[in-house]
Amino acid sequence: MTATVPRPPRGRPALSTLRDRVLKVAELVTTPLLPADYLDLVDPLRSGAALRGRIEAVQHETRDAATVVIRPGRDWLPHTPGQYVRIGIDVDGIRLWRAYSITSVLGRPDGCFTITVKAIPDGKVSNHLVHRTLPGTVVQLDQATGEFVLPAQRPAKALFVTAGSGITPVMGILRNQVHEAGDVVVVHSAPTAGDVIFGAELRALAAAGSIRLVERHTAAQGLLDGAALAELVPDLAERTTWACGPVGLLETLEQHWAGEGIADRLHTERFRPRVLVTGEGGTVTFGRSGRTVDVDGATPILDAAEDAGLLMPSGCRMGICYGCVLPLREGAVRDLRNGEVTTAAPGDGVLVQTCISAAAGACDIDH
Amino acid sequence: MTVLQKKSDNPIAHLTPEDIEAIGFELDAIRQDVIDSRGAADAAYIRRVIDVQRKLELGSRAVLLFSKFPPAWVLGTMGLSVAKILENMEIGHNILHGQWDWMRDPKIHSTTWEWDMASPAEQWKHSHNELHHTYTNVIGKDNDLGYGIMRVDEDQRWVPMYLLQPVWNFVNACFFEYGIAAYDLELGKNLATPERRNDPEFRARGKAVLKKIGKQMTKDYVVHPLLSGPSFLPTLAANFTANVVRNLWSHSVIMCGHFPEGVETFEKKSIDGETRGEWYLRQMLGSANISGSKAMHVMTGNLSHQVEHHLFPDLPSNRYGEIAPKVKDLFDKYGLRYHTAPLPQQVASAWHKVLRLSLPNGWLAETTPKNAPAQLVKLWKMTTGGPKVRRQLQAA
Numbered sequence: 001m002t003a004t005v006p007r008p009p010r011g012r013p014a015l016s017t018l019r020d021r022v023l024k025v026a027e028l029v030t031t032p033l034l035p036a037d038y039l040d041l042v043d044p045l046r047s048g049a050a051l052r053g054r055i056e057a058v059q060h061e062t063r064d065a066a067t068v069v070i071r072p073g074r075d076w077l078p079h080t081p082g083q084y085v086r087i088g089i090d091v092d093g094i095r096l097w098r099a100y101s102i103t104s105v106l107g108r109p110d111g112c113f114t115i116t117v118k119a120i121p122d123g124k125v126s127n128h129l130v131h132r133t134l135p136g137t138v139v140q141l142d143q144a145t146g147e148f149v150l151p152a153q154r155p156a157k158a159l160f161v162t163a164g165s166g167i168t169p170v171m172g173i174l175r176n177q178v179h180e181a182g183d184v185v186v187v188h189s190a191p192t193a194g195d196v197i198f199g200a201e202l203r204a205l206a207a208a209g210s211i212r213l214v215e216r217h218t219a220a221q222g223l224l225d226g227a228a229l230a231e232l233v234p235d236l237a238e239r240t241t242w243a244c245g246p247v248g249l250l251e252t253l254e255q256h257w258a259g260e261g262i263a264d265r266l267h268t269e270r271f272r273p274r275v276l277v278t279g280e281g282g283t284v285t286f287g288r289s290g291r292t293v294d295v296d297g298a299t300p301i302l303d304a305a306e307d308a309g310l311l312m313p314s315g316c317r318m319g320i321c322y323g324c325v326l327p328l329r330e331g332a333v334r335d336l337r338n339g340e341v342t343t344a345a346p347g348d349g350v351l352v353q354t355c356i357s358a359a360a361g362a363c364d365i366d367h
Numbered sequence: 368m369t370v371l372q373k374k375s376d377n378p379i380a381h382l383t384p385e386d387i388e389a390i391g392f393e394l395d396a397i398r399q400d401v402i403d404s405r406g407a408a409d410a411a412y413i414r415r416v417i418d419v420q421r422k423l424e425l426g427s428r429a430v431l432l433f434s435k436f437p438p439a440w441v442l443g444t445m446g447l448s449v450a451k452i453l454e455n456m457e458i459g460h461n462i463l464h465g466q467w468d469w470m471r472d473p474k475i476h477s478t479t480w481e482w483d484m485a486s487p488a489e490q491w492k493h494s495h496n497e498l499h500h501t502y503t504n505v506i507g508k509d510n511d512l513g514y515g516i517m518r519v520d521e522d523q524r525w526v527p528m529y530l531l532q533p534v535w536n537f538v539n540a541c542f543f544e545y546g547i548a549a550y551d552l553e554l555g556k557n558l559a560t561p562e563r564r565n566d567p568e569f570r571a572r573g574k575a576v577l578k579k580i581g582k583q584m585t586k587d588y589v590v591h592p593l594l595s596g597p598s599f600l601p602t603l604a605a606n607f608t609a610n611v612v613r614n615l616w617s618h619s620v621i622m623c624g625h626f627p628e629g630v631e632t633f634e635k636k637s638i639d640g641e642t643r644g645e646w647y648l649r650q651m652l653g654s655a656n657i658s659g660s661k662a663m664h665v666m667t668g669n670l671s672h673q674v675e676h677h678l679f680p681d682l683p684s685n686r687y688g689e690i691a692p693k694v695k696d697l698f699d700k701y702g703l704r705y706h707t708a709p710l711p712q713q714v715a716s717a718w719h720k721v722l723r724l725s726l727p728n729g730w731l732a733e734t735t736p737k738n739a740p741a742q743l744v745k746l747w748k749m750t751t752g753g754p755k756v757r758r759q760l761q762a763a
Contacts, residue, residue: 028590031582032481033421037474041421093410095471318646320680321496322465322477338399351468351478 044138047074053087055137056112058129065118065165065197066130067103071111072141078106079144081176082169082242084269085115086347088140091128095140097348098125101169101244101269102144103198106176116197118165148242148269149173155240156182159233161253163189163224163245164197169269170244171198174205184211185233189245191219224249226256237262244269282359286310286367287329295359300336302354312354312367319356328352331363369521370506370634371652378631379648381702390651390701391644397693398679401686410470412685416457416665417475424450428591434601444605448612449666454483455617456668461684463492468681486548487579490572494551500680504625504632504653510550511625512632518724520632525727525757527750532725533718543614548576616666619714620657624673626717627655630706650677651698655706656691657713664688674705727761 026035036049044052053070060066070087079085079102088097100115119130148169150158158181160170167188178184190196196215206213214232216224230236237260243253250268257266280297286305295304302324305312315323319337327349334341336356344350349366371377379387427446434440459482461467467475481488494510502508506520513519517536518529539546549555552572557563587606595602631652638649657663657671664671664687672687675694682690698705708716723731727749734742749757 025590028582028585029594031586032483032579038421038425041418090407090410090470090472092406093408093470315493315497316501318501318643320500321492322468322681323492323497325465325468325478337395338402350471351476 045071045073049073049075051075051141051143053139053141055133055135055139056110057135058133060130061116061197062118062195062199064130065116067114067116068129068133069112069114070139070141072113076113076141077143079113080146080149081106081172082149083144083146083172084148084169085113085144086142087115087125089125089128089133089137091124096125097140097345101146101148101172103168103172103175116165116168116171118197146269148244148267150177150181151240154180154182157235157239158182158184159236159239159241160184160186160188161224161229161241161243161245161249162186163218163249164195166243166245166249166269167197167202168244170242171201173242174202174211178205178210185214185239186211187214187216187224187229187232189216189218189224189249192217225252226259229253229256237265240265240267242267242269280360282331282361282363284331284359284363284365286365288367297334297358297360298336299358300355301333301352301357301359301363301365305354310367314355317355319353322353324355325351325353327366329364329366331365332360333357333363334360369632370637371631372634372637373522378652378704382648386701387644387648388642389644390697391642391647393697394647394678394694395643397690398682401679401682401690405469405683405686409683409685410467410472413458413462413467413470413475413683416453420450420453420458424454431591431598431602431605432595433598434595434605435598440601440605444608444612447605447609448616451483451609451613452616452666455613456620456670457665457684458482458668459484459488460668460670463488464496465681466683483583484547485544485576485580485583486551487575490551490576491547494553496680500677502638503650503677504630505635505638505649506632507635508638510553516555517721519626519720521724521728523724525749525761529725530750533722536718536721540615540618541611543618544610545580548580552576619710620667620670622717623657623710623713624654624670624677626720627706627708627713628716628720629704630655647678650674651703653677655708655713657710658707659710661688663710671710674707727757 023035029035030038039046040049043049045054051073053072053076055068056071057069058066059069082101084099084101086097086099088095090096100117102113103116104112104114117126117129119127146169150173154177160173162170170186173181174184174186186202188196188202193199193215196202202211202213202215205211218224233239241253241257243250243266247270250270253266254263254268257263281295282297284293284295284301284304285291286293289310291305291308291310293304293308293310295301300317302312302314302317306314313324313326315321317324328342328344328351329349330344330346332341332343333352334357336358341360342350342352342357352365354365371379382390423446427443427450430439430446431443434443459480462475462480463477463482465477468477470476473479477492484491499509499511504512506512506522516539517532518525552569557566557569563569587610588603591606592599592603631649633649633653638645641649651674654673654677656674657667659671669684669687670676672684672691675682675687675691676684678694679687679690695705726746730742730746745760749760752760
């Protein structure tokens with residue numbers, strides 16, 4: 001038996017203890033704020049800060065789509081091609097979070113990554129990003145995440161079925177890993193040839209023989225269905241398939257793949273949140289206490305919850321003191337004072353005043 | 368002054384219940400206009416104020432590192448005083464009201480903000496947002512009226528201890544942040560009986576306040592002076608001065624909000640079953656504004672628009688000035704008095720009231736140079752005599 005127990009590396013813990021001590025002292029200096037609040041004034045992208053990014057450029061791809069170049073903060077971790085990133089951007093002063101696929105090549109020399117955004121009708125964030133965002137804007141970021149990626153065991157034959165901005169995660173994969181995905185077929189739907197995001201680049205890849213590209217121009221040819229796809233790609237059962245696009249397309253594909261008994265060979269990515277049914281009243285779930293209350297559309301959630309025996313934070317009960325604010329994790333509520341509907345997608349945690357908010361559909365409240 | 372309900376010339380006697388509800392609808396419409404137009408410019412405003420405040424505080428504290436040189440001391444103390452005032456008034460008070468919650472920025476939110484003040488944000492929000500803003504100027508419900516230590520109304524019985532109330536008021540002004548912390552803790556009530564003293568909830572809140580005060584004191588009176596090295600004492604003095612300046616300023620502004628002569632108070636039972644229109648009306652009659660320049664409005668945290676703030680406590684403060692003319696038109700339309708005057712006048716009026724109520728009812732008004740000796744004798748007798756003597760002399 002030998003006595004060579006590996007020594008713990010010395011420098012780092014000592015350094016981090018020193019760093020902790022410096023931080024403690026700095027906190028005494030800045031209380032009640034944190035040192036970070038002052039450092040953010042100087043460098044919001046520094047290491048140790050909440051993860052943010054700065055928009056460096058907005059490059060137009062088609063009439064309603066643009067690629068946004070983002071310089072991430074120093075704690076940004078490299079993504080896996082096909083993954084998306086959640087971005088929080090202030091639109092009309094209100095911070096809104098959306099997820100966008102990363103489209104850039106890994107290890108860009110400038111350290112930036114890109115997302116490609118298509119402005120959708122009434123899309124607050126997408127229109128803001130495509131048409132109104134100026135370079136220099138600081139946005140909030142989460143680390144990249146998502147399962148829409150090539151497996152470690154690369155496929156011998158791959159099929160990508162996309163429509164509209166559904167091409168974005170696939171472009172992220174093609175730009176980085178086109179030669180690792182074996183024999184690649186891309187079937188992409190867009191209204192016209194001019195609407196194909198990355199049209200020139202996809203056609204160049206096809207011309208170089210890296211992929212087989214099938215463009216479907218739906219304005220003239222109509223929407224793609226399972227049968228048409230099977231005709232276009234006769235060997236689709238042999239391929240591992242990744243699909244990204246509108247809900248209608250994904251449902252069509254899921255049905256077809258299930259019908260063929262090969263549902264496990266289809267990976268899908270939804271890029272729009274589920275449409276919320278906002279009606280009068282609904283079922284309110286209080287996640288932490290595990291209680292569920294049925295509330296009509298005219299009763300404040302606070303009153304209904306208290307009537308059901310829940311212990312709720314409360315204050316003035318007239319919408320002025322914010323003593324009753326709780327995070328709405330998912331769902332929709334209506335401001336009883338003006339009928340305005342506030343919605344939250346999973347992960348948003350929009351803070352709402354329960355004393356003047358009624359349920360406008362099913363709600364999940366973090367309490 | 369006396370509660371509005373007991374006045375012979377009740378200023379709202381001419382209003383019908385329909386009028387009062389109509390006032391409510393018009394005010395709701397003004398509120399909605401602001402909410403509909405709230406946006407990027409407002410968000411940019413509060414971020415700019417925060418940015419300026421932080422840089423001013425950093426700059427001033429940096430200058431104070433050399434505070435043994437008198438010009439540096441003066442400059443740094445002035446800058447730090449202004450920074451502390453901005454932090455408490457335009458930033459802290461308004462964020463804690465939830466005025467900026469609509470931005471959904473967790474860094475600028477009523478549930479996450481902490482301020483440069485002895486009282487922890489959580490406790491202050493309860494006593495201020497819930498109690499004071501809901502029960503504004505209701506005697507026995509709104510502790511902001513005299514903070515439970517002063518005589519604020521003729522109807523409160525006079526006792527000799529009130530003679531000292533101008534002194535207390537001044538001491539409270541100098542150390543206002545601690546006064547507020549004590550007030551948020553309801554210290555008077557909660558220390559009164561052993562039962563209340565030992566209540567675990569009260570003890571936990573007391574601990575939180577002491578911890579907060581400890582941190583605040585360590586920062587201003589230990590850490591920053593130590594960082595100043597040879598300027599230790601001058602920096603300590605500068606920080607103390609800045610805190611007192613901030614306290615005096617915020618106390619003055621807050622006194623002007625509800626204390627000047629002519630601002631109405633209300634009796635407890637008058638708010639039973641109060642409608643939204645009636646609540647609005649109480650806010651209109653129970654608040655007073657300060658007129659002045661834009662800089663003055665910012666330094667008061669726009670509490671110079673106290674009337675508008677009390678009507679709409681959760682609207683962004685930068686909008687109060689804009690809606691003030693509409694609110695004033697509404698007062699005129701319904702024949703109500705819109706209380707506004709420059710700062711010195713409102714401060715003087717509030718102090719006059721403190722002084723007047725420190726004396727027995729009517730004493731100050733009745734006293735002239737001619738009858739002064741006789742009045743002083745009467746006051747002496749009332750001060751040294753028992754309740755019976757006081758009642759007799761008061762009645763005489």
